Amino acid sequence: MSGAKRFIYDLGFDQVAAWISSLGEPSYRATQIWQGLYHHFYASPDQFTILSRQLRTRLADEFDFSHLTPAKTLASSDGETVKTLFTLEPHNSIEAVLMRYRERRTICISSQAGCAMGCVFCATGQMGFRRNLSSGEIVEQVMYYARTLASTGERLSNIVIMGMGEPFHNYDATLAAVDLLNDPQGFDFGARRITISTVGLVPAIRRFTAEKRQVNLAVSLHSVDDEQRSALLPVNRKYPLEALRTACLDYVETTHRRITFEWALIDGVNDGPLEAERLARFLKPFRKDHASMCHVNVIPLNPTGKYAGKATTKKKAYQFQAVLEEHGVPCTVRVRRGIDIQAGCGQLAAG
Numbered sequence: 001m002s003g004a005k006r007f008i009y010d011l012g013f014d015q016v017a018a019w020i021s022s023l024g025e026p027s028y029r030a031t032q033i034w035q036g037l038y039h040h041f042y043a044s045p046d047q048f049t050i051l052s053r054q055l056r057t058r059l060a061d062e063f064d065f066s067h068l069t070p071a072k073t074l075a076s077s078d079g080e081t082v083k084t085l086f087t088l089e090p091h092n093s094i095e096a097v098l099m100r101y102r103e104r105r106t107i108c109i110s111s112q113a114g115c116a117m118g119c120v121f122c123a124t125g126q127m128g129f130r131r132n133l134s135s136g137e138i139v140e141q142v143m144y145y146a147r148t149l150a151s152t153g154e155r156l157s158n159i160v161i162m163g164m165g166e167p168f169h170n171y172d173a174t175l176a177a178v179d180l181l182n183d184p185q186g187f188d189f190g191a192r193r194i195t196i197s198t199v200g201l202v203p204a205i206r207r208f209t210a211e212k213r214q215v216n217l218a219v220s221l222h223s224v225d226d227e228q229r230s231a232l233l234p235v236n237r238k239y240p241l242e243a244l245r246t247a248c249l250d251y252v253e254t255t256h257r258r259i260t261f262e263w264a265l266i267d268g269v270n271d272g273p274l275e276a277e278r279l280a281r282f283l284k285p286f287r288k289d290h291a292s293m294c295h296v297n298v299i300p301l302n303p304t305g306k307y308a309g310k311a312t313t314k315k316k317a318y319q320f321q322a323v324l325e326e327h328g329v330p331c332t333v334r335v336r337r338g339i340d341i342q343a344g345c346g347q348l349a350a351g
């Protein structure tokens with residue numbers, strides 16, 4: 001009965017070690033299993049040929065090795081962006097994206113199937129909430145790509161938790177996955193190469209701050225007008241701009257780490273020079289000792305089915321950037337990639 005099995009990627013090393021010890025096996029067997037999973041990216045028990053046949057059978061009896069079934073893979077026309085649709089169970093799927101850019105290999109992974117936050121321009125928000133992913137289901141997305149890249153001699157360089165779902169609405173599982181990926185005896189992926197993007201759940205930002213993690217934090221801002229932000233991002237009614245800004249400032253002051261703000265440029269809505277001026281004023285407190293402790297990523301809106309807003313023009317995107325930079329706020333215009341396979345931000349609407 002596969003339903004009764006534990007999912008191998010949900011386990012920490014200590015749990016594997018406890019299982020090995022309960023079988024009366026020597027403790028180094030746990031290390032071998034761990035290395036098989038996180039150094040060799042084995043995907044099934046029979047690949048663990050270093051173990052006895054008997055132990056491999058126990059492994060197969062006790063654990064599921066996969067919750068995600070790749071159901072569809074789409075490559076962008078330039079071949080540099082590949083999106084994979086994974087089936088979780090018959091009515092739920094998630095998507096993850098691999099982006100190759102120069103020497104970088106970045107994956108964008110999901111934290112939930114669907115999302116409860118209801119941001120009006122987001123395809124995931126439009127489909128509603130389905131369920132949380134477990135930490136292992138978040139980790140399995142990473143292992144899938146680690147394995148794929150290893151087969152061509154490539155390595156993963158960055159992970160962004162910016163796919164489907166609100167990671168801070170699934171805080172424990174998301175951070176447990178991060179801890180697992182960090183494990184020096186395991187995948188050993190540095191926290192500084194991981195970014196979590198949140199819609200702005202203030203209590204979770206405060207918790208994250210207190211934990212003083214090395215993980216990068218990005219906050220989806222999109223507007224500095226409470227009325228407009230509430231219309232775009234309903235969660236703003238609960239955590240309005242002033243509370244959000246204070247939490248972000250506390251984060252910067254406590255951790256001495258830069259914070260990223262995301263801004264989807266919507267034609268005629270939030271893409272003009274006046275909005276850029278207002279944003280620069282809003283971000284003024286983030287200047288410390290003549291350096292900006294924040295960074296803005298602007299991205300032209302990607303079209304989605306249930307939102308009428310249009311993308312800004314390239315020209316206006318660069319004007320927006322110029323205004324921010326005049327005010328000393330570093331700003332990057334995110335290149336739109338993967339649009340032809342609906343792999344842009346917010347377009348990860350599966351099933």
Ligand code: SAH
Pocket residue numbers: 119121122123161162163164165166167197198199219220262263264299300301302303304345346347
């Ligand atoms: N829930 C998290 C992370 C997933 S969304 C968050 O909201 O931050 C990742 C990013 O894509 C967010 O900045 C989100 O606002 C943005 N996004 C959503 N829909 C988009 C769209 N249609 N065009 C451009 N960006 C979009």
Ligand code: SF4
Pocket residue numbers: 115116117118119122123124125126163164165166199220346
């Ligand atoms: Fe959820 Fe982020 Fe989409 Fe908002 S933008 S609905 S928080 S995934």
